[in-house]
Amino acid sequence: MGEDLRLTRSGGRLGAETPVRAPGPLRGLVIERDQDYREVIGFVVGLAGAGTDRVAAHEEAVPLSKDTSYDIVIVGISQGEELGIDFLAELRRNTGCPIIVLDESFDEARTRYEAGADQILAKPFVPGALIGAIKAALRGPSPNSVVPVATEIKVQGARFDAATRTVHHANVTASLSRREWQLLAFFLANTNRYYEARDVIDQVWDREISTEQFRSYLTRIRRKLEPLRLPFQIVTRPGVGYALNMDLTPVV
Template identity: 30%
Template sequence: MVARRQNILVADDDPVVREVVRRYLEHDGMTVTEAADGNVAMAALQNRGAGIDLAVLDVMMPRPDGIQICRTLRSEWRSDIPIILLTALAEEDDRVLGLEAGADDYVTKPFSPRELALRVASVLRRSGGRSAEDTSTLRDGVLEVRLDSQAVYVDHVPLELTAREFDLLAFFLAHTQRVYSREELLEQVWGWSFGDLSTVTVHIKRLRAKLGDRHRIETVWGRGYAWGRTDSPNEVAQNAD
């Protein structure tokens, strides 16, 4: 049986951007659904028949913008569909805002279409590319992470995480008692050899918030993050950024 081609929603009010991105993604064997504004994008995401596998959303498009759609997907619809934001905003605070809304990744305009296509492939691989043979489960007290189904449970209650949040948590549980810098986490979890380190910081913050008092992500000053280290209290600040 021929596998279904992955369907990427590209939502941007600039037809040139949509055309260029569509050609690159189709060259990589993907199907593209285009949307010229937020309302069309929302309709496509609500249409189960469309089978959207990943959404590329422009932050500045009208009715509603990419960040508003991202918030709706994560907070109201409880959707874990991977999201990449396109933004022309250069300030770090604006990029962080998109990540805090629940985006998995972002690309700053002007961007290389090839870079965006590679980011799409990377996020898709991380969100659904685990081996069918990977049936192991990671546990820490009442926290349970099932790698085969990408499900997380706290006291047997399911916890909703995005694909990146899941990968970050699974990485920590598989590599306890070791400090990882933001650069190392960016490479190990995101698969990037370079990038904006605030991406890691925001995802750490989001993961801590969702896990509440069940998280054991500790900040080791000047070095990075670790899960459940036992260093002295003076070195570790559990709730710091």
């Protein structure tokens, strides 16, 4: 299958089916109502180096996401199809792995990023682009771009646990996704220093995400940390950049 080939919709059927498993050291979950698309997406995931479970309905995906350890989730959305934000958020909570959305409409792209999508690609899609996105997500940041952080950091009454990607403060715990933690770890290692979005992306992910995705990750981190009432926060200064400001007056 050439990388310049574009896939087109061809009237697949919707129906319950047994998840299709393919051998592979890594495991992906493919959620797509159109049978033809579902088979092709599964094939492309295999080319990227992962085996797959393939399901048609969201109702089938939720229990699988709870009971199976996945490395990647691919969600296909057709024109006019509803994709509940709660569904994406639940997939994120259950799997903790990267989620790629294939979407025929980008009307709700920002909302889907904030709900848990790591990447959104156009549908019909170019197989080579999907393979590249999957490999980048499975690979994670390059070794030179990862910010090393101690397994556990305690500062101003808050505890940051890298092993579980959690933040604890005032008897409240927030759990972060892998990329959310990588972003927070960068700011923890560079407190009170301002960086432009592109500089952060280059150092943390080696240019693998867009500035829009960066802002979505930042929004999700802020929302998750808000209930902890931390005495510091990630702040934005227009024209200057972003920083973890440790000099704020403690919240009481």
